[in-house]
Amino acid sequence: MNALAHRRVPSDEGTVSSASSSDASDDDDRPLTAERAKPSRFSSNSKTGWIVAGVLAVLLVAAGVLAVVLYNRQASQSAAPATSAGTAGTSERETATHSSQSPSSQNKEEGEAEGDGGGRGGHTRSGQGGRTQADDTRTAAPTSTSTPQSSSPSGNLPPLVGEQLLVDFTTFSSSDTVESFLTSSGLTISDWPVEFTPIPVIMAPGNVDIVDGALRLKVTAGTEPVVSAEVVTKQEEILYGRVTTRAKASPVPGVWSGPTLEVDIELLSSYYTKGRGDSVKPGIQFTNHPLTEGEEMYNEVYPYGFDPTADFHDYTIEWTKDTTIFSIDGAEIATFTRNVPAGPMAFNWNSWSSGEPNWSAGPPEEDSYFLIQGMAGNWTTA
Missing domain, CATH: 2.60.120.200 (Jelly Rolls)
Structure with a gap:
């Protein structure tokens, strides 16, 4: 059975700068950059993705276990008729009428x-x-x-x-x-x-x-x-x-x-x-x-x-x-x-x-x- 491959979420390329008291002034005309807008890796959306991936992994493991159980049961049932036939043949020979004379x-x-x-x-x-x-x-x-x-x-x-x-x-x-x-x-x-x-x-x-x-x-x-x-x-x-x-x-x-x-x-x-x-x-x-x-x-x-x-x-x-x-x-x-x-x-x-x-x-x-x-x-x- 193949294990579920998890893709690690890439780390942020930068960090959000802490705002100083002077940054709050009205005369800060710097545009909002992508770096400043990027959410934390521990945001709620990222947490949801990890949960979904974990659930999928559990389901795949359960499916594998079920497949093994079904395979073993089928093999056991297939072997049963052969054993029964061999027993029947032995029984028939044992009950046949035999002569006691050489x-x-x-x-x-x-x-x-x-x-x-x-x-x-x-x-x-x-x-x-x-x-x-x-x-x-x-x-x-x-x-x-x-x-x-x-x-x-x-x-x-x-x-x-x-x-x-x-x-x-x-x-x-x-x-x-x-x-x-x-x-x-x-x-x-x-x-x-x-x-x-x-x-x-x-x-x-x-x-x-x-x-x-x-x-x-x-x-x-x-x-x-x-x-x-x-x-x-x-x-x-x-x-x-x-x-x-x-x-x-x-x-x-x-x-x-x-x-x-x-x-x-x-x-x-x-x-x-x-x-x-x-x-x-x-x-x-x-x-x-x-x-x-x-x-x-x-x-x-x-x-x-x-x-x-x-x-x-x-x-x-x-x-x-x-x-x-x-x-x-x-x-x-x-x-x-x-x-x-x-x-x-x-x-x-x-x-x-x-x-x-x-x-x-x-x-x-x-x-x-x-x-x-x-x-x-x-x-x-x-």
């Missing part, structure tokens, strides 16, 4: 208990119940619940955006080991059997590698159990979020590949462009697993519109409290409101074959490789 142990038990349908759609699937094809349950997609916090362009591929998960396999160097690179990225390699039918599967660390800037998940031909591959997030308490996988599918028939967390994007190499009667529709498969024993899984199938084995594409799963949303290369394809998971879990990427003709088909007659250039995700945790 996702890793839960997935293993489901796999070991597999016996119906050969583990359709991923080793985490329970296989209980049938499969519901596309219906009219699709709805408009809600606004994303995740806000990207960082980006990691490598120069070799478009930027990946993520906070809780951000892996660019093109940055892998010979000075790293595969295990150490994955560990530092928040991922682990699976090593356990899955009792799929008609042929069991084993997730083997030796089938996970990073080659030519891509994570390579291998399914080995001519083995029983079928030696397959999987990586999993170390974070097992994911509860809602958005994860994108930049991947290229295998051209070898007889393999299931894709990202999964009880919500699957399924790339069936035997059924990219052709189906199997009424059992398997050709195209990319989007699936929500059964939530309870005896419940049907929910599945929709869409044409690719491109060759998934020719290049890398972005496959995205977004999971909210009420919906699962599937996107390819940033374009939303489907939104499910049925069988939406309610409990926390880990996120998996795997490639395998069980020989079940109505899903994975196979086993493959030659080695198959599912390639992943990058992964990125933002999520909340239970």
Whole structure:
């Protein structure tokens, strides 16, 4: 605030001469000069000017104080909605329904208990119940619940955006080991059997590698159990979020590949462009697993519109409290409101074959490789 600048009244250039007794005589013919007529600086007019100036100074100071008070009040009111929104988000997460069982142990038990349908759609699937094809349950997609916090362009591929998960396999160097690179990225390699039918599967660390800037998940031909591959997030308490996988599918028939967390994007190499009667529709498969024993899984199938084995594409799963949303290369394809998971879990990427003709088909007659250039995700945790 600028202080009020007072202009000092200039001092008199002269003084009034005192009249002597002789000056009062009638014969003093001197004219009345300006000097003699000038009033004293302490005249009534001068005093009034000082009073006016003082009043103005007080008014300006009061106006400044009022402006500061109003500014502080407005700033306080603006900050209130942000605080309220943050509190509401925390409350919603705290009141969500959570599963008390560890996702890793839960997935293993489901796999070991597999016996119906050969583990359709991923080793985490329970296989209980049938499969519901596309219906009219699709709805408009809600606004994303995740806000990207960082980006990691490598120069070799478009930027990946993520906070809780951000892996660019093109940055892998010979000075790293595969295990150490994955560990530092928040991922682990699976090593356990899955009792799929008609042929069991084993997730083997030796089938996970990073080659030519891509994570390579291998399914080995001519083995029983079928030696397959999987990586999993170390974070097992994911509860809602958005994860994108930049991947290229295998051209070898007889393999299931894709990202999964009880919500699957399924790339069936035997059924990219052709189906199997009424059992398997050709195209990319989007699936929500059964939530309870005896419940049907929910599945929709869409044409690719491109060759998934020719290049890398972005496959995205977004999971909210009420919906699962599937996107390819940033374009939303489907939104499910049925069988939406309610409990926390880990996120998996795997490639395998069980020989079940109505899903994975196979086993493959030659080695198959599912390639992943990058992964990125933002999520909340239970």
